[in-house]
Amino acid sequence: MEDPYRERTSLARGARDIAKEAKRHAVKKVNKVVDRASDEYAGRSYNRFENDVEDDEDRYYYQDGQVDEGSSDATEGHDDEDEIYEGEYQGVPAEGGVQMAVGRPVVDGMKDRKELEKEREAEEEELAQQYELIIQECGHGRFQWQLFLVLGLALMSDGVEVFVVGFVLPSAETDMCVPNSGAGWLGSIVYLGMMVGAFFWGGLSDKVGRRQCLLVCMSVNGFFAFLSSFVQGYSTFLFCRMLSGFGIGGAVPIVFSYFAEFLAREKRGEHLSWLCMFWMIGGIYASAMAWAIIPHYGWSFSMGSAYQFHSWRVFVVVCALPCVSAVVSLTFMPESPRFYLEHGKHDEAWMVLKQIHDTNMRARGEPEKVFTVSNYTHTHTHTHTHTRIWTTFLKCWDYPVKDNTIKLAIVWFSLSFGYYGLSVWFPDVIKHLQADEYASHVKIHRNERIEDFTFNFTLENQIHSNGLFLNDRFVSMKFKSVTFKDSTFQNCYFEDVTSLGSFFKNCTILDTFFYNTDIDDSKFIDSSVINSTFAHNKTGCQITFDDDYSAYWVYFINFLGTLAVLPGNIVSALLMDKVGRLSMLGGSMVLSGISCFFLWFGTSESMMIAMLCLYNGLSISAWNSLDVVTAELYPTDRRGTGFGFCNAMCKLAAVLGNLIFGSLVGITKAIPILLASGVLVCGGLVGLRLPDTRSNVLM
DSSP states (O other): OOOHHHHHHHHHHHHHHHHHHHHHHHHHHHHHHHHHHHHHHHHHOOOHHHHHHHHHHHHHHTTTTTEOOOOOOOTOOOOOHHHHHHHHHSSSEESSOOOOOOOGGGGGGSSSOOOHHHHHHHHHHHHHHHHHHHHHHSSSSSHHHHHHHHHHHHHHHHHHHHHHHHHHHHHHHHHHTGGGGTTHHHHHHHHHHHHHHHHHHHHHHHHOOOHHHHHHHHHHHHHHHHHHOOSHHHHHHHHHHHHHHHHHHTTHHHHHHHHHHTHHHHHHHHHHHHHHHHHHHHHHHHHHHHHHHHHOOTEEEEETTEEEEEEHHHHHHHHHHHHHHHHHTTTOOOHHHHHHHHTTTTTHHHHHHHHHHHHHHHHHHHOOOOOOOOOOOOOOOOTTSSOOOOHHHHHTSSTTHHHHHHHHHHHHEEEEEEHHHHHHHHHHHHHHHHHHHHHTTTTEEOEEEEOOOOOSSSSEEEEEESSSEEOEEEEEEEEEEEEEOOOOOESSSEEEEESSSOOESOOOOOOOOEOOOOOOOGESSSSHHHOOOSHHHHHOOOOOOOHHHHHHHHHHHHHHHHHHHHHHHHHHHHHHHHOOOOHHHHHHHHHHHGGGGGGGGGHEEEEEEHHHHHHHHHHHHHHHHHHHHHHHHSSSGGHHHHHHHHHHHHHHHHHHHHHHHTTTTTTOHHHEEEEEHHHHHHHHHHTTOOOOOOOOOOO
């Protein structure tokens, strides 16, 4: 009984071997037919590449020293048409109902699903290994550095966009007469736009290409950022900044996905980390421009009383320049060859890879060195252009990517919540310390009587109580944080007067004339205005901080906080491939969380600034590591989508951080510190559970 059983076992094993051999030959023949048809349809004439393909085809036919005429033992006796027909019959329908010959034998249908999954993963691994070898042959040199600078400008624009919100907010809301109830919407609306943009543009980049999507999204950002500097209404300004944020939202997920696909494994961690420095450069650029432009309120012009173009609008225009530069530079860069290969565009991929190779070889002084890659094995290609972003997003929740997506989303959310929450809390705490210091120096004047006197100078930080002003003239002067309480103004004259934070409380105004002032009903609180005249009052909300020290101080603090990131950037870039992504990610987040406890001792401006610099310096390594890990963990067909989703979670956390931490300013110090610290430490521990990608090729 054993002999027949053994014979059947041997027969089955032999049949499987024949089926595998048939599958291999069918795949080769069908791929040649598909490639030949697509070449004829597109009318391409890459002579060298076609010659190489013909040589390669000859190699396919030449096996073991004899000519193989397109047949194997399994298909002997059939002509070419029969073989092609069998390949179509054995294939599976492609998406959209189109039959696609993939040469899959019927035997595969009986295989266990896990076994088929393993075969697919093996094919993807083989493609990734081949691509890695080709990128290594292309070398790392001038081409990557050119792309580095171009993508750096795009990333710099993202950093500028984040800082513009905080710098423009006070001036824009004052200029546009925004009530307190509407204040703060600008910051939230921009982050919401960036959140939607990150998901949309990241997903679209997996369908139509990295370069094309980056060009469009940066153009959207530049156009609406420029337009926002000219609009006058606050709602229109909000709308433009939201669309500007929607455009720049795609920068981070596309830039890192794009650049990673041009880098060999041993260069990827370090050079993606160097690329992160441009975000810091964007922050420094925005801080320096704000310090140089916004406080100079003389840099403005007006067209009547309706149209005002103040210095903060000049600042908005200047901040759009990196975006414009990125768009212009990006037009000279090619699409990612890895993206082309993933979508079956092998000719285009070969041309880009040859461009990389030739550019780097010329820079090395070896222009005669030939690009030896003549063909790329067509083992595993996808055609995704007709699928939707949502479909690709759902694939991010398939095994084995699902666990990575969940962990990455948690780490992105926690790091962003702590960072953006504290970045709102720090400046506001410093402003409160400044306000307390300012209020402690207030001058109080009681029971004064001033008659027939001309005020033509600035009154600042004063309280006048129970005063009497008779026949006084207030001409070409400013009130800054001045309050009049229970005072009387009789037969007085106000001309060309501006007031900021100044009020008349429970005062009596008799027979007084106001000409070209900004003193209106909002300045009078429980006051009586009797037989007085207001002529040619200033319209709109006047910005008058010609000598505003606090404005300079806020920009300088942000400049120092951003500059403190530089050492962390350098260290993370140099150690990314030596220490490892996960060690830097988890360690940086835990140390950042611990550093939050030092805020208990921040009782002065200088100490708070020191704590801000310490926190920023420790947290930057986590941001850099997270960018690298996210780009490496997702396969090419969903890298932009996965990165976009994680970055959208980052912006959602920024909105929540702004709202939660902003509401706690001046109320309590304990809750923000404990909240930020706890979230950062927990996120760091989750980050340590991610898989290590240091030695992996880019899938």
